[in-house]
Amino acid sequence: MLLELFITLLLIESQVLGDTSSSEEEQNSSQEHDDEHKERPSHSHHWGYHDQRSWMRSFSNCSGTSQSPIDIVTRDVIYSPSLPAIKLEGYDLTGQPELTLQNNGHTLQLQLPKTMKIVNGFDEIYLAAQLHFHWGTIEVPGSEHTIDNVHFPAELHVVHYNSKYTSIREAASKPDGLAVFGAFIRIGLHENENYENILSVIKDVSAEESNTKIPSFNVRHLLPNSLERFYRYTGSLTTPPCFQSVNWTIFNDTVTVSRKQLAALEKTLKAGHNQSLAENFRTPQNLHGRHVLASFRTTYSTRTGASPGTDTSSRTGVNNTQDGLSRGDILAIAFGALFALTLLSFCIYAYRQRQKHSKFNPDSRQNVIYKPATKEDV
Numbered sequence: 001m002l003l004e005l006f007i008t009l010l011l012i013e014s015q016v017l018g019d020t021s022s023s024e025e026e027q028n029s030s031q032e033h034d035d036e037h038k039e040r041p042s043h044s045h046h047w048g049y050h051d052q053r054s055w056m057r058s059f060s061n062c063s064g065t066s067q068s069p070i071d072i073v074t075r076d077v078i079y080s081p082s083l084p085a086i087k088l089e090g091y092d093l094t095g096q097p098e099l100t101l102q103n104n105g106h107t108l109q110l111q112l113p114k115t116m117k118i119v120n121g122f123d124e125i126y127l128a129a130q131l132h133f134h135w136g137t138i139e140v141p142g143s144e145h146t147i148d149n150v151h152f153p154a155e156l157h158v159v160h161y162n163s164k165y166t167s168i169r170e171a172a173s174k175p176d177g178l179a180v181f182g183a184f185i186r187i188g189l190h191e192n193e194n195y196e197n198i199l200s201v202i203k204d205v206s207a208e209e210s211n212t213k214i215p216s217f218n219v220r221h222l223l224p225n226s227l228e229r230f231y232r233y234t235g236s237l238t239t240p241p242c243f244q245s246v247n248w249t250i251f252n253d254t255v256t257v258s259r260k261q262l263a264a265l266e267k268t269l270k271a272g273h274n275q276s277l278a279e280n281f282r283t284p285q286n287l288h289g290r291h292v293l294a295s296f297r298t299t300y301s302t303r304t305g306a307s308p309g310t311d312t313s314s315r316t317g318v319n320n321t322q323d324g325l326s327r328g329d330i331l332a333i334a335f336g337a338l339f340a341l342t343l344l345s346f347c348i349y350a351y352r353q354r355q356k357h358s359k360f361n362p363d364s365r366q367n368v369i370y371k372p373a374t375k376e377d378v
């Protein structure tokens with residue numbers, strides 16, 4: 001019985017610790033649009049990042065209610081274990097024809113072949129079109145999406161279009177037209193060799209509208225190691241014309257580049273008349289009631305960001321944490337209970353042992369025969 005009690009206690013403890021480790025993972029821790037970068041003729045380059053409010057006047061979609069980027073509030077995301085895993089095909093381009101790298105005046109963009117596909121994760125197969133970056137300056141972190149109001153130094157977007165459409169141009173304005181991956185870029189201690197495939201030639205495209213060719217490489221290596229933990233929401237291109245056609249996937253895991261590599265991105269490119277191309281990120285947009293899903297359990301992904309009184313936890317299969325109790329509180333209570341139960345078990349055990357002794361001692365005493373030691377016993 002005592003053994004069963006201890007096994008139960010151990011099980012409770014391991015569950016509590018299990019929850020803790022997942023929240024730690026969370027701590028260790030996105031089109032565009034930019035098809036439009038590719039598709040739009042250069043004469044439409046009149047918009048800029050300094051006056052983002054003016055976008056709405058020329059592009060009506062930019063004032064829509066499903067705009068991107070957004071701030072991801074981790075305590076409001078909905079844990080959705082049923083989100084299908086992302087599976088890629090054809091991302092390794094090693095040995096294939098060279099790729100075109102371009103400074104289009106808004107970003108640094110790499111054209112991608114449609115042999116690169118997302119084959120699992122959505123209802124349809126999505127084909128790659130291009131990837132590009134958003135960044136800030138040495139003083140200003142320049143990711144577009146933010147996590148709990150925190151910007152990362154830069155953000156990678158890989159743009160795909162629904163294979164049911166004949167081109168990205170056709171898909172870009174359709175509600176199910178685009179699927180974009182967003183990955184946050186942080187500064188690490190070491191140079192990221194995979195990013196060198198692009199950044200080592202960035203000087204060749206410092207002038208607006210310039211292009212260069214680079215050898216093909218494994219594009220998968222530009223993404224975080226793990227694609228399992230991601231946020232999902234429906235949004236828009238983050239540049240004009242702001243079509244609300246993007247199924248966004250923002251990875252929780254990040255990628256790192258060296259300080260020097262990030263500086264190359266921040267300082268090398270020019271836009272227009274010798275102006276520096278930097279701080280090319282749109283400010284986070286209002287959610288307007290949209291929900292952000294997560295494929296993993298974040299620290300607070302136990303409630304929805306729905307209007308007060310609405311609780312979708314039952315439909316999403318989420319275990320609710322009571323309001324006002326943090327994970328730390330729960331841990332403290334669990335360990336307190338564990339200690340109390342252990343103490344109680346010990347008391348019961350001690351009491352029973354004492355009873356046993358008081359029961360047997362009188363008899364055993366009778367059986368004791370005092371036998372003085374003799375020399376033979378020594």
Ligand SMILES: [Zn+2]
Binds near residue numbers: 157238
């Ligand atoms: Zn983008």
